[in-house]
Amino acid sequence: MSDDTSKRGPADAKRISLSEDYEIRYWTEALGVSEARLREVVGRVGPMAEDVRRALGEQPR
Numbered sequence: 001m002s003d004d005t006s007k008r009g010p011a012d013a014k015r016i017s018l019s020e021d022y023e024i025r026y027w028t029e030a031l032g033v034s035e036a037r038l039r040e041v042v043g044r045v046g047p048m049a050e051d052v053r054r055a056l057g058e059q060p061r
Contacts, residue, residue: 017047018038
């Protein structure tokens with residue numbers, strides 16, 4: 001089964017996946033960070049969106 005490239009948001013809104021371009025685009029825009037910063041924070045705190053938001057100083061949604 002191939003990926004649906006028409007998807008605009010994450011498959012799982014609680015986890016940040018760095019394996020799909022459309023998910024990276026979504027999360028960098030949603031969090032207002034560069035891809036490099038996103039990768040650095042996810043590498044440090046893990047893929048859970050709440051943890052990443054907390055590390056970036058945002059309130060979890």
